[in-house]
Amino acid sequence: MSSAARSAVRIAQVAVVVCATTASLAWAVVRHGRREGTLRRAGAVVSAALWRLGPAFIKVGQMLSSRRDILPAAFCEELEEGLARGRAGAGGADVEIGSVATVERRQVNGADVAVKTVHPTAAEQLRIDLGLITAMARVAGVLLRRSGPTLERVVHEMCESVRGQTDLVAEAATLRRLEDLELVLPVVFPRVLPGQSGPDVLTMTWIPGQAGGRRFRDPRRTAKRLVLTVYEMLFITGVVHCDLHPGNWWELPDGRLAIVDAGFTYELDEEMRTHFTEFFLGMSSGNAEICATHALAAAARPVPPEAEKAFRRDMEGLIGSVTGLTAGAFSLAGFAARFFAVQRRHQAFSRAEFIFPLMALLAIEGQVKQLDPGINFQSLAGPVVLRSIVARARAERVR
Numbered sequence: 001m002s003s004a005a006r007s008a009v010r011i012a013q014v015a016v017v018v019c020a021t022t023a024s025l026a027w028a029v030v031r032h033g034r035r036e037g038t039l040r041r042a043g044a045v046v047s048a049a050l051w052r053l054g055p056a057f058i059k060v061g062q063m064l065s066s067r068r069d070i071l072p073a074a075f076c077e078e079l080e081e082g083l084a085r086g087r088a089g090a091g092g093a094d095v096e097i098g099s100v101a102t103v104e105r106r107q108v109n110g111a112d113v114a115v116k117t118v119h120p121t122a123a124e125q126l127r128i129d130l131g132l133i134t135a136m137a138r139v140a141g142v143l144l145r146r147s148g149p150t151l152e153r154v155v156h157e158m159c160e161s162v163r164g165q166t167d168l169v170a171e172a173a174t175l176r177r178l179e180d181l182e183l184v185l186p187v188v189f190p191r192v193l194p195g196q197s198g199p200d201v202l203t204m205t206w207i208p209g210q211a212g213g214r215r216f217r218d219p220r221r222t223a224k225r226l227v228l229t230v231y232e233m234l235f236i237t238g239v240v241h242c243d244l245h246p247g248n249w250w251e252l253p254d255g256r257l258a259i260v261d262a263g264f265t266y267e268l269d270e271e272m273r274t275h276f277t278e279f280f281l282g283m284s285s286g287n288a289e290i291c292a293t294h295a296l297a298a299a300a301r302p303v304p305p306e307a308e309k310a311f312r313r314d315m316e317g318l319i320g321s322v323t324g325l326t327a328g329a330f331s332l333a334g335f336a337a338r339f340f341a342v343q344r345r346h347q348a349f350s351r352a353e354f355i356f357p358l359m360a361l362l363a364i365e366g367q368v369k370q371l372d373p374g375i376n377f378q379s380l381a382g383p384v385v386l387r388s389i390v391a392r393a394r395a396e397r398v399r
Contacts, residue, residue: 010128014053021049043078050083055122056129058083058099059162059264062245063363076366080246098247100126100165100263105206112206114190114260116168123166130159157266157352158359161242165263168202174262175204177239186256187229207258209250216251216371223327223371225257226364227380233360235280235381235388238273240266240356244363272298272353274392281385284378286323288316295343298354303346311346318342328373332358332365 024045028038050061064071065079083099094105100122104115134156164170172192181187190204197203216222226249233239243264252258268276275298282290292315296303303311318338322330336358343349361377368375 006128007132010132017049017052021045039072039074040078043075044082046075047079047082054125054129055099055119055165056126056133056162059243062099062243062247065245083247101168108193108196108203113193113196114204114206116202116204117200118166118168123163126163126166130163134159157356161264161266161356164265167263168197169199171261171263171265172197172202174239174265174267177237178233178259178262181229181232181237185229185232186225188252188256188258189262190260204260207252207260209252209258217255219371220375221255222251222257223368223375224380226371227368227375227377228384229257229259230360230364231381231384234268234357235273235277235384236391238268238270240268240360242266242356242359242363244360244367246367266353266356268353268357270392272351273388276354276357277385277388280381281389283319283322284381284385286319288312288319291315291319295339295350295354296348298350300349300351303348307346307348311342311348314342314345322378324376324378326373327365327369327375327377330377332361332377336362 025042028041028045047061050057061079061083065076065083096103101116101118104117106113106115175189175192178189179191182189188207190207193203193205226244230241230244233241239262241259241262241264243261244259248261249257249259275294279291279294279298282288282292282294289312292312295315296308296311318335322335368377
């Protein structure tokens with residue numbers, strides 16, 4: 001079957017599932033109204049539909065499961081149970097089936113290990129689905145004209161990162177890089193076992209709790225540790241983890257956070273990490289000038305002088321409106337939407353690499369708000385950002 005034929009078949013499959021799911025949801029609302037039971041039923045129906053559609057769609061559902069700040073809690077709970085935690089126990093008590101891979105608990109030399117293998121059809125499904133998404137972005141780019149090339153670039157980079165979840169060698173390398181975070185934060189990552197991993201299998205140390213529930217002795221402490229872990233990744237390590245949904249991290253009995261998946265990540269180069277770090281420093285200190293300067297430096301193409309002046313004025317209003325807000329009052333999704341609107345207004349579109357750190361923060365925002373609505377994202381970022389800037393300055397002097 002040709003590539004075009006496979007794409008056509010896939011489009012038909014998606015259309016059938018979407019129509020059937022829509023009909024089922026509509027019937028549930030008509031029959032039971034907008035009660036909590038209906039929302040749970042809707043979550044279960046959507047979860048089942050996304051499993052049928054495959055890994056790219058499951059990934060969307062996993063990310064939505066963490067957004068109880070914008071979606072009904074009962075609906076998100078069902079998505080989390082059905083998608084974010086995988087299909088724990090579907091192949092036995094020691095097997096967890098995820099969107100792209102299966103993780104099985106085994107014994108090697110008397111020790112428990114986690115053995116991760118990619119589903120046989122995952123790579124092909126992702127190739128077709130992400131190809132369709134890329135084609136839609138290309139069409140949208142033609143319609144949007146001036147912003148088209150930037151949109152295509154962003155979508156392309158995101159699709160490549162999602163596709164990277166099937167690359168177990170790259171995931172092993174990322175896990176090794178993240179091990180250093182254990183020296184500065186109460187967090188633990190699986191250790192890759194040398195000699196037992198390769199392109200087709202990733203063998204790691206087993207971290208207890210992979211099939212358990214999510215309980216937090218001190219939710220405020222947990223929220224702070226999760227935010228600081230993401231900041232440490234972004235500003236110090238340069239690894240953007242875009243997939244910290246509820247199934248990929250939990251709290252251990254000793255209070256440490258276990259992060260067990262590093263497939264959907266993106267590595268920032270030194271230049272882009274500098275721009276995003278300075279942008280966040282300006283945001284946390286209420287300095288719109290710094291934010292505007294580094295947002296413009298990360299733009300996909302030069303911005304004319306008049307447009308730059310207008311961009312800086314709009315950024316002053318945007319940054320001033322969010323400075324000092326706690327998580328309960330601050331919406332990163334709302335901020336990102338307004339920031340992108342300012343970029344669009346003045347044709348100051350960011351390079352794709354600048355978008356990924358925002359995605360990483362969006363992945364945890366809903367969870368953090370649930371744990372501690374009073375947390376202040378900006379103030380927590382300050383010390384980590386400054387340490388990153390100092391470390392880079394020292395490295396430059398050494399050179």
